[in-house]
Amino acid sequence: MTNPFEYAPAPESRSIVDIKPSYGLFVNGEFTEGHGTSFKTISPATEEVLAEIAEADEADVDAAVKAARKAYEKVWGPMSGRERAKYLYRIARIIQERSRELAVLESIDNGKPIKESRDVDVPTVAAHFFYYAGWADKLAYAGRGTDPRPLGVAGQIIPWNFPLLMLAWKIAPALACGNTVVLKPAETTPLTALLFAEICQQADLPPGVVNIVTGAGATGQALVSHPDVDKVAFTGSTDVGKAIARAVAGTEKRVTLELGGKAANVVFDDAPLDQAVEGIVNGIFFNQGHVCCAGSRLLVQESVADELLAKLKRRMSTLRVGDPLDKNTDIGAINSAEQLAKIRELSEIGEAEGAGRWSPACDLPETGFWFPPTLFTGVSQAHRIAREEIFGPVLSVLTFRTPSEAVEKANNTPYGLSAGVWTEKGSRILSMANQLRAGVVWANTFNKFDPTSPFGGFKESGYGREGGRHGLEAYLK
Structure with a gap:
């Protein structure tokens, strides 16, 4: 079949994004060099090197967890839900203001079409922060008792297919419930997570509430096995999910796993x-x-x-x-x-x-x-x-x-x-x-997502739910 329409190229400008030559780790509200080696992130569409990324080692992960623990005990945990909500609303609005920048960076680093990152990913990211900001002062109505408490420090590991959206799925409910976060993005798609770190600075989020450590499997392993992490949240392959489940077995860590599928x-x-x-x-x-x-x-x-x-x-x-x-x-x-x-x-x-x-x-x-x-x-x-x-x-x-x-x-x-x-x-x-x-x-539809609706699987697709009121349960005692 011949296509009657010939589409002229309509490229989105890259000039809105400023990709730095190298990136460090985001720990305690500041970008730091890290002690490990570095690795390259490349554009899957052109194979060009985009940036050098620091690879966090165990000492870096330990520093991030300590910063998260201090922020949890001194600032974020004791803070009222009403005050936490203000930060989440602020982050959501900055995401909307910088939506074009985020969408272009996501498409460059991940390879997905700009119309998907622009029209699906980034708007849904902002919607998640808006939604969970609304829950922050209403946790007594979430179905976890009249005085639900946060868990503490959440170690979160996200995949490369929806780097920014998975970040929002993990970070927004964790912060709304009063937890602090150490997040590891996938090694092939770290750039939007590092831009989100800049958004945290722009929103004046207290230091240590969100920490971002980049790296590959060893970095994730160090985060999962750290003794001062109270909660592990992972999205990725079933094999890695099983390894994480084995690693935390016998500890008091809470775990949610969102794994593979064959729908x-x-x-x-x-x-x-x-x-x-x-x-x-x-x-x-x-x-x-x-x-x-x-x-x-x-x-x-x-x-x-x-x-x-x-x-x-x-x-x-x-x-x-x-x-x-x-x-x-x-x-x-x-x-x-x-x-x-x-x-x-x-x-x-x-x-x-x-x-x-x-x-x-x-x-x-x-x-x-x-x-x-x-x-x-x-x-x-x-x-x-x-x-x-x-x-x-x-x-x-x-x-x-x-x-x-x-x-x-x-x-x-x-x-x-x-x-x-x-x-x-x-x-x-x-x-x-x-x-x-x-x-x-x-x-009569497929692949429709909404922050108010829970998402998760059965069998080898994992356990726990993300999104909606159910998504709060994973971050509350």
Whole structure:
């Protein structure tokens, strides 16, 4: 199919962002050099080096935890919820004021399209701080007793797929409840977390309330195992989540884990197919498929499978892959060479196991890390691409005949983070939602998030909830 419209490039200017040559750690309200070595963060779209980043060692993590403990005991813990709320509101407003800067930096460092970071990530980040600012003086009504108390120091580790949004999911409820924070961003996407540190300074947040230590796995390990951390919150891979659970076993640390997923997007024969196609595309190609709750398994009723696939392929042919800073781009760069290698490997395994692979014709840039939107047909539940989390723009298509078969196939996974149901029958939506073993079930939509709504999974997708009133429970005694 030829596209009747040719889109001229519409790049967002990089000039709004001032990326420094090197960054230190943010400890006790100040940027410090750190004792460890440094590493480079690169642009996944161009492979250019963006900045040198300090790698925190155990001594740096210890200094950050001590600063957080002091701030908790002397300032933030004793402070009234009403006063804490003022700081959170201030942070939320500064995020809105600097939203364009944050969006551009996120797209440069992460590779996601600017229209997603601009229209989804950053507005939702501000909304989380506004929402939890409203809770700060109302914790007695959160369902944790009339006088709920904060836990103390929270050690938080976030992934590279939504660097700023995951930061907000972790930091906003922790601060609202009176805890202080030591946060470790992913090593491939530290820049927006470090810009958030500047926002904390701009908001006059008391020193030590938020500390940011950059680094890789060893830094995260030092944070998780630090004896003066009261709470560990982690979003990332299931394997690392299991290691964290083992590390804190036998201690008094509280833990929440938000891990992998292999969500089923279930389309019945009475579904509005054009609407479903948009939901399928949003479910798996949003953020290059770098979404733990991505709808990576499409379960479609046999009687409409051919019609739906034809519509889906037509829609996929219109997706634009390329420069993340171009406002016309639908699919940006894969976050790293390592992730691209994993996506390629599992896609080749899918072909080798007999599934039919299809991608629309699209020109990929010569530099950077890129993968075309891809779907596999003829997939069985035994295929690795139907069982393992690919974490890329790859969709596995399976069929079913009856609702009970759909439920059985959807639940046939070690994960249980999310699911989608597409049908015009409200009773069927409720019946399916009741049977699907998933923390979030979307009805006739997908990948919709709101700070007032809890998010989390079952089975190997982790435990605990983030967002909403439920998100406060993880940070209160």
